Amino acid sequence: xxxxxxxKDIIDIxxxxxxxxxxxxxxxxxxxxxIFFGVLIFIVFWLFVSQILEMRLLxxxxxxxxxxxxxxxxILFQEEIRKFFFTIGxxxxxxxxxxxxxxxxxxxxxxxxxxxxxxxxxxxxxxxVGALIIMQRSLPxxxxxxxxxxLDARISQRLIENIFFKNSPLHDGAMIIAHKRVAAAGCVLPxxxxxxxxxxxxxxxxAAMGISQETDALAIVVSEETGNISIAFRGxxxxxxxxxxxxxxxxxxxx
Numbered sequence: 001x002x003x004x005x006x007x008k009d010i011i012d013i014x015x016x017x018x019x020x021x022x023x024x025x026x027x028x029x030x031x032x033x034x035i036f037f038g039v040l041i042f043i044v045f046w047l048f049v050s051q052i053l054e055m056r057l058l059x060x061x062x063x064x065x066x067x068x069x070x071x072x073x074x075i076l077f078q079e080e081i082r083k084f085f086f087t088i089g090x091x092x093x094x095x096x097x098x099x100x101x102x103x104x105x106x107x108x109x110x111x112x113x114x115x116x117x118x119x120x121x122x123x124x125x126x127x128x129v130g131a132l133i134i135m136q137r138s139l140p141x142x143x144x145x146x147x148x149x150x151l152d153a154r155i156s157q158r159l160i161e162n163i164f165f166k167n168s169p170l171h172d173g174a175m176i177i178a179h180k181r182v183a184a185a186g187c188v189l190p191x192x193x194x195x196x197x198x199x200x201x202x203x204x205x206x207a208a209m210g211i212s213q214e215t216d217a218l219a220i221v222v223s224e225e226t227g228n229i230s231i232a233f234r235g236x237x238x239x240x241x242x243x244x245x246x247x248x249x250x251x252x253x254x255x
Contacts (some may be wrong), residue, residue: 068136076241113180114250117188121222121229122243130171130224131164132204134189135250137216144211148173148187164222174207174219185193190214197237208232220246 020040046066048058119132124131134141149170153159153176163185166173173186190210197209208219212232219232228240231249241249 002041010137030203039216045231080085108124111251114247116157117177117220117250118243118247120157121220121246123157124164124222124226125243126228128224128227129161129164129166130204131160131220131221131222132174132189132208133160133220134174134176134187134211135218135220136176136183139212139217139219141176141178141214141215141217144174144187145157145176145178145184148176148184150184151182153182205230205232205237209235209237212236218249 043066046059046062050064052058121131121133135143159182160175162168163175170186170226174189175185176183176187189205189207190211191203192210194209194213196208202223202225204221204223208221208230209232211217212219213235216234221230222228223230223231228241229246230237230239230241231246232238238245238249
């Protein structure tokens, strides 16, 4: 028996293959790969029983399990599903299309906006003063700002260093910079539970990774133990970067 395959069928197969591939990558990154394979095997078995062998009793039973299991999968993989849609929504081309249709202008930072941040990080690095600075990009961080003290102040090296001074009441939290202003300080951020993060990295690094996984913000970390400057962006670290590298990254990017 021969099957006639048209263009629509080929596109259908390619789209399913792409969906499975990205699901595989997502599950591999989140250490849920074994669960993914188990679900995939169950689906193949269900289709084989109900569609090919046409076993009515077993097929009906599996149909009921699948109908309830869909809700269970959403609960089980809620973090992965959220990350999947977040990745789509923050894709550069998607954001560009949103800006085009909404008339939103792409915000850029000049060297005068960036240098106070770079110089403050360099100074705190030399003195081994811990700091966590969050640069808002296209996604608003209002919920995280409300967890700290609202400032709405001009960006300056002295202000940043004073906030993260060891005796300052705001030095333990995160500073959020938005719309070329220091929007808030002492903010509480989500902490990642990723087991792949090196053990020598502390709570500030985990908070930086957490905010970079949940939003498109760029997080700058100055280590209190080593004085190293690192950044977290889109769920990835760049560790032990120089002040020149930090200036280049902030200059090339747009917030």
